[in-house]
Amino acid sequence: MDDARTGLSEEARIIPAWAFVVAFVAFAGIQVVFHAWAWPREHHPPPAVFRVLLPIFAGAVLAFFALLVGYVNRDAGRRGMNRLGWTLGVIFIPNAIGFILYFLLRKPLVLDCLRCGARVSRAYNFCPRCNHALHPACPSCKRAVGAADAFCPYCGATLTARA
Ligand SMILES: [Zn+2]
Ligand SMILES: [Zn+2]
Known part of the structure; x- marks a missing residue:
């Protein structure tokens, strides 16, 4: 709901x-x-x-x-x-x-945090309660990136080590 x-x-x-x-x-x-x-x-x-x-x-x-x-x-x-x-x-x-x-x-509009179960906005990248990454995020600039991206489209950081 x-x-x-x-x-x-x-x-x-x-x-x-x-x-x-x-x-x-x-x-x-x-x-x-x-x-x-x-x-x-x-x-x-x-x-x-x-x-x-x-x-x-x-x-x-x-x-x-x-x-x-x-x-x-x-x-x-x-x-x-x-x-x-x-x-x-x-x-x-x-x-x-x-x-x-x-x-x-x-x-x-909301989804459940996979780690702590909190109801969080889909717009958030990180759970405000437990800091779990809700979407794949660049480890360097913290912006949301695609699951299959090899490089961050914003800052160019290498993302392959993430997976
Ligand atoms: Zn959480
Ligand atoms: Zn980045």
Whole structure:
């Protein structure tokens, strides 16, 4: 289970600023498209209430979509998942199936320390309770490295002795 699950407002805080910008531009753009382009070309325009509400609804859906893409982009990173792959996935897999897959398959935010069993954040490299290395780390600069790496990609230290 996901013990580190937090409130919705807490979660919304990880949405990056660019997603809010995209959401705002999308919302405003939809209003312009409907009011400056679509409605004037209608020979039998729908009632005024509908002409106002439809663009607002469509804009809100699009803005929500942009914010959700921004959320997945950040959330995948802190869960140790492929950020670019999932961001493109939720954008291009139609009918929100990308989002459904993401929320079904996303890894928990916390994992159990293999040495002391403490529940620790996936973002940590070392267990805060027992100093156990949670991910393969460079012995020289302590940054996380791939399990198969021969050299540290950050400082160039030789990693072969590690295994
Ligand atoms: Zn530990
Ligand atoms: Zn290093």
